[in-house]
Amino acid sequence: MARSPTTSDVFNAVAEAQRRQILTVLAAGELSVNALATTLNLRQPAVSKHLAVLKEVELVQVRGVGQQRLYSLNAAALKPIYDWAATFQTLWTGRLDRLEEHLADLLAQQKGDTP
Amino acid sequence: MARSPTTSDVFNAVAEAQRRQILTVLAAGELSVNALATTLNLRQPAVSKHLAVLKEVELVQVRGVGQQRLYSLNAAALKPIYDWAATFQTLWTGRLDRLEEHLADLLAQQKGDTP
């Protein structure tokens, strides 16, 4: 098998730095494809392709206005990443008092995972 | 150019689900390669390769004990992911706030509708 497709989940979609940049820019408000391209100094086709990936994992949504397509961020789709990383938070903050709770969460989480 | 190597940064390293699972298991404490393999039902060479990737981005560290190699988690290396995702936190909590408001409106509206 090859590497998981970028469209398979949010983690893979966000692995690419340029796509993270796009999301960061979109956090300030919806933008057209060309606006994104000039802002990030990227080629238009490249931006369109990145947006297609982000749209497939529902990190962005489109709204057609005239000949433009305005893309906006769906920040809620990032929550799985935040939640996963937050699971380890107590481990780097050095707060060990919540470690038991943390491990309980991990066990519960792992139960639902694929083997 | 091809896709960025999995070893290029933490985001790419963590994009693979099995590597996330390895980190989750290691959160409970250091483990040998074979212990990880049996726990996650993976082949030993696969685990070794995944660990090599995780080690290159400093998500894990090794300690040699006899013929075993005990891998442990370096949770601090996950902080960049947490920090990046946390940047968007206010956006999705705000969205939820608006959703609650919206639902409240719907409820009020429905209350007025039905006699």
Next chain:
DNA sequence: TGAATATATTCTGATAAAGGAATATATTAG
């Protein structure tokens, strides 16, 4: 020393990503 155990590496094959260039598809303007 030699066998056994634990882990790492190498090789192959299939898959797919990303960039560039060119082109296709809307949508609006004149």
Next chain:
DNA sequence: CTAATATATTCCTTTATCAGAATATATTCA
């Protein structure tokens, strides 16, 4: 209808992944 603008898609090449099998490299023990 035609031109112009905005965006999407296709083709091609390069590169890198992951899985699997086989093999290589420790390290310990008898």
